[in-house]
Amino acid sequence: MVVSQARSNKTATGSRYVDFRKKKQYETGREPTLTKIGTLKKKTLRGLGANQKVVVLDTDIANVMDKKSKKSVKVKILSVKANPANANYVRRNIITKGCTVTTDKGDVVVTSRPGQDGTVNGYLI
Numbered sequence: 001m002v003v004s005q006a007r008s009n010k011t012a013t014g015s016r017y018v019d020f021r022k023k024k025q026y027e028t029g030r031e032p033t034l035t036k037i038g039t040l041k042k043k044t045l046r047g048l049g050a051n052q053k054v055v056v057l058d059t060d061i062a063n064v065m066d067k068k069s070k071k072s073v074k075v076k077i078l079s080v081k082a083n084p085a086n087a088n089y090v091r092r093n094i095i096t097k098g099c100t101v102t103t104d105k106g107d108v109v110v111t112s113r114p115g116q117d118g119t120v121n122g123y124l125i
Contacts, residue, residue: 003029033115035059037077037093042118054118062101062120064108075103077120095120 006027009017026048038058045053065072083089083099095101097113105124112121 003031005029033057034092035095035114035120037079037095053116055116056114056118056120059095059114059120062103062108062110062122064103064105065121065123066105067123073105075105075108078102078104081107100125 002023004023004027006023007017009019011017030045033055035056036058037060039060041056041058043055043057045055047053060077061074062077063072064075077095079102080090080093080095081100081102083094083096085096085098086094089096089099095110095114097110099110101108101110101122107125108122109125110120110122112119114120
């Protein structure tokens, strides 16, 4: 069955809306990417209007911004330290926006969306 991002079938009070049309292709979504730590593996997807979207399936590199020196460097990701999206993601080493990862330079907060942007960006804390 397709993942849909259409309006819910239920109202706020719990009653059901009457169907006024079928599902449309532009309302389709997809399963989350769940970017893991490993050797770099990317996938190119076709978006609406034949646009290309690159998603990261596995990565062990992050672009880290040091706020003091205003420089960006590539560092190796060692593990996921904390993830506010889901506590289970820490054990599975899944990288999402807002998670804290341990790197060679120290702890980094991820500011990009690896499953949407195609890169892992962050800043030192």
